[in-house]
Amino acid sequence: MRAASFTAPTLKALWRTRRKSFVPIDQSGVWRFRELLPPFPGEEKIITLREGNTPLYSLPSCARAVGVEHLLAKHQGMNPTGSFKDTGMTVAASMARREGFRWVGCASTGNTSASMAAYAARAQMRSLVLIPQGKVSWGKLSQALDYGAITFELKTDFDGCSRVLNEVVDRMPVYLLNSVNPYRIEGQKTAAIELLEQLDWQAPDHVIVPGGNLGNSSALGKAFVELEELKLIARLPKVSIVQAEGANPLVRTMRETGGKRLIVVQAETAASAIRIGSPASWKKAVRVLEQTGGMVAEVSEVEIAWAKAQIGADGVGCEPASAVTLAGLKKMVAAGFVKPGESVVLILTGHLLKDPDFTLKFHRGELFGSLLHSKQSEMLRAHERAPILLEASGDAVISALERVEERSEA
Numbered sequence: 445m446r447a448a449s450f451t452a453p454t455l456k457a458l459w460r461t462r463r464k465s466f467v468p469i470d471q472s473g474v475w476r477f478r479e480l481l482p483p484f485p486g487e488e489k490i491i492t493l494r495e496g497n498t499p500l501y502s503l504p505s506c507a508r509a510v511g512v513e514h515l516l517a518k519h520q521g522m523n524p525t526g527s528f529k530d531t532g533m534t535v536a537a538s539m540a541r542r543e544g545f546r547w548v549g550c551a552s553t554g555n556t557s558a559s560m561a562a563y564a565a566r567a568q569m570r571s572l573v574l575i576p577q578g579k580v581s582w583g584k585l586s587q588a589l590d591y592g593a594i595t596f597e598l599k600t601d602f603d604g605c606s607r608v609l610n611e612v613v614d615r616m617p618v619y620l621l622n623s624v625n626p627y628r629i630e631g632q633k634t635a636a637i638e639l640l641e642q643l644d645w646q647a648p649d650h651v652i653v654p655g656g657n658l659g660n661s662s663a664l665g666k667a668f669v670e671l672e673e674l675k676l677i678a679r680l681p682k683v684s685i686v687q688a689e690g691a692n693p694l695v696r697t698m699r700e701t702g703g704k705r706l707i708v709v710q711a712e713t714a715a716s717a718i719r720i721g722s723p724a725s726w727k728k729a730v731r732v733l734e735q736t737g738g739m740v741a742e743v744s745e746v747e748i749a750w751a752k753a754q755i756g757a758d759g760v761g762c763e764p765a766s767a768v769t770l771a772g773l774k775k776m777v778a779a780g781f782v783k784p785g786e787s788v789v790l791i792l793t794g795h796l797l798k799d800p801d802f803t804l805k806f807h808r809g810e811l812f813g814s815l816l817h818s819k820q821s822e823m824l825r826a827h828e829r830a831p832i833l834l835e836a837s838g839d840a841v842i843s844a845l846e847r848v849e850e851r852s853e854a
């Protein structure tokens with residue numbers, strides 16, 4: 445039955461009861477909320493890895509660092525393949541299976557391909573992955589390979605891969621699993637539902653999300669609006685979207701055209717997941733900003749690196765693209781858009797282990813070379829923890845440890 449046939453308290457109780465069930469689709473943090481998903485006759489065709497069910501963490505040291513009192517992180521990197529993509533993929537891949545497709549395909553900056561390859565493999569479908577050459581972290585690439593995807597590295601960027609894929613799906617029976625697929629968006633809505641359930645249906649003041657192809661911000665915004673319509677929540681959170689300065693088409697679109705016309709950019713950022721210059725779902729994202737009263741922000745490469753280390757320092761960690769949320773929040777507090785007493789939820793989209801190269805380079809001081817101003821390097825240096833090479837003796841370890849202690853007390 446559809447959600448509108450239930451009262452809000454009945455829906456809440458139904459979703460809660462399913463948490464105790466041993467049935468796979470009830471254990472999925474996506475299908476548990478199936479009253480808000482498109483109808484899916486033939487439940488045995490559903491492909492689930494028990495996605496969703498992700499934790500909501502407090503971030504006390506991040507909160508202090510940016511000057512807010514109530515800061516939480518919904519960690520979508522704790523999904524089965526390590527990113528939020530699984531919540532949409534379970535729905536869209538199941539649709540592909542039900543429609544009898546042998547091949548599914550996507551263009552990707554890495555996470556979509558890892559997720560698609562896993563869900564396709566579960567259902568013995570073949571997967572076609574198009575990725576920009578040299579611009580996908582090896583953590584993500586290795587996942588796609590392990591799950592048996594046929595992977596083509598193209599001599600172009602993500603936007604070029606998307607164009608090529610569209611041509612391929614026009615000419616071949618390949619089911620398109622990029623986030624323009626409406627079932628991906630429907631599945632990704634469930635992160636917002638689960639978040640509100642974890643907050644006992646009290647909407648936070650702000651939700652902050654990274655923006656790449658802009659499917660996720662669209663999905664979360666759509667979910668909040670539907671939850672309000674169903675009286676599951678009393679008000680909408682403001683949904684704000686953060687991009688890297690070097691990959692900021694939505695920021696420029698809002699600033700230069702008021703959201704009327706897309707400004708395409710040549711994207712460049714070390715947060716490779718969001719290295720996207722021509723986002724497919726920009727119109728939907730503009731609507732989410734308008735409906736919820738959120739803002740767009742852009743953050744520098746140094747700010748992203750700082751924010752990622754800061755999230756790590758709370759024992760949580762995330763991949764670089766997710767860290768734009770904290771860097772963006774810092775700016776929103778400085779601009780007075782987020783007040784110190786307001787509640788804020790960051791959507792962390794990918795797991796720390798997705799991009800170990802970035803983390804190692806950061807700690808070795810190799811991320812920026814000598815490009816930094818001294819003030820910026822100071823801000824980063826405090827977080828750097830490169831491994832230290834020592835002789836294999838207790839004396840060597842103890843004296844090095846004492847030097848570390850002295851430095852942290854100084």
Ligand code: F0G
Nearest residue numbers: 552553555556656657658659660793794
């Ligand atoms: N964060 C991570 C970790 C991502 O992988 C992506 C997108 C985003 C944020 C942005 O989300 O595109 O919905 O605005 N990654 C895609 C991919 C493009 O191919 O994995 P979006």
